[in-house]
C-alpha cells in the first residue's frame with residue numbers, strides 16, 4: 070500500500086533531540102527509516118536518545134548550545150557538510166520556558182527565551198534554506214505552543230516567543246515557497262516533559278486546575294511527534310505558513 074507518510078531515507082535535523090518531544094520524535098523518525106542529525110545541549114542526554122534508537126547507524130548526534138546565536142550558521146552548515154548530508158527539512162524542538170507574571174518579569178527573561186525559541190530557529194532556517202543544504206520540497210517545522218495563541222497568567226515571555234514563531238513562519242513560508250520549501254508550526258497543549266519544571270513554583274491544586282482545561286486530558290510526546298511526521302511527509306505537501314494545533318481540545322472553547 071502507498072504510504073503517504075513515508076520518510077524512509079530522508080534526512081532531518083532535529084534540535085531538542087536530547088529530551089521530551091524532540092527525543093520522542095527522533096525515535097519515531099528513526100523507526101520510520103529516516104536519517105537523522107540530532108542535536109541538543111547535553112551530550113549525555115543525546116547519548117541516551119541515541120541508545121533508544123532502533124537503527125543507531127542512521128543517526129548522528131552533536132551537542133550545541135543554541136543560545137550562542139552568532140555561531141549557529143557556521144555550526145549547522147558544518148554539521149550538515151561534514152556528514153555529506155542534504156536535508157529534507159528540520160524540526161526546531163529546542164525550547165525553554167519561564168513562568169513569571171508581569172509584575173516580576175525582567176528584560177533578560179524576554180531576551181533569554183526569544184534567543185532559543187525564536188531567534189535560534191529562524192537563524193537555522195536562514196542557514197539551511199539553501200539548495201546546498203536542503204532539497205527542493207523540504208519541510209521545516211517549528212514547535213510553537215497554544216501559549217502563543219491564548220493568554221495564560223505567568224506565560225508572558227513564553228507566549229510572546231511562541232506567538233512570534235506562529236507569525237514568523239507565515240512570512241518565511243511566503244518567501245521560501247518559490248523554492249518549494251514549506252514552513253509550519255505545531256502548537257501543542259500541555260505535554261508532560263521536563264519543560265514543565267518551569268511550573269514547579271505552583272501548588273498541586275493549581276497544576277490540577279491547568280490540567281483540567283484539556284478536554285482530552287494532557288498529551289503525550291507521541292501525540293505531537295505524530296503530527297510533526299505528517300508535516301514532514303508528502304501528505305502535507307500543500308500545507309505551508311500555518312499552525313497545526315495539537316492540544317486535546319484546550320483551544321476549542323476559547
Ligand SMILES: NC(=O)c1ccc[n+]([C@@H]2O[C@H](COP(=O)([O-])OP(=O)(O)OC[C@H]3O[C@@H](n4cnc5c(N)ncnc54)[C@H](OP(=O)(O)O)[C@@H]3O)[C@@H](O)[C@H]2O)c1
Nearest residue numbers: 085087088089090110111134135163164214259260262264
Ligand atoms: N511540554 C509541553 O507541555 C509543551 C507544550 C507546548 C510546546 N512545547 C514546546 O515543545 C518543545 C520541546 O519541549 P519539551 O516539552 O520536549 O521540553 P524539554 O524536554 O525540556 O526539551 C527541551 C529541549 O530543548 C533543548 N534546549 C534548551 N535550551 C537549549 C539551548 N540553549 N541550546 C540547545 N538546546 C536547548 C534541551 O536540551 P538539553 O535537554 O540538552 O538541555 C531539550 O532537548 C519546546 O519548544 C517547547 O516550548 C512543549
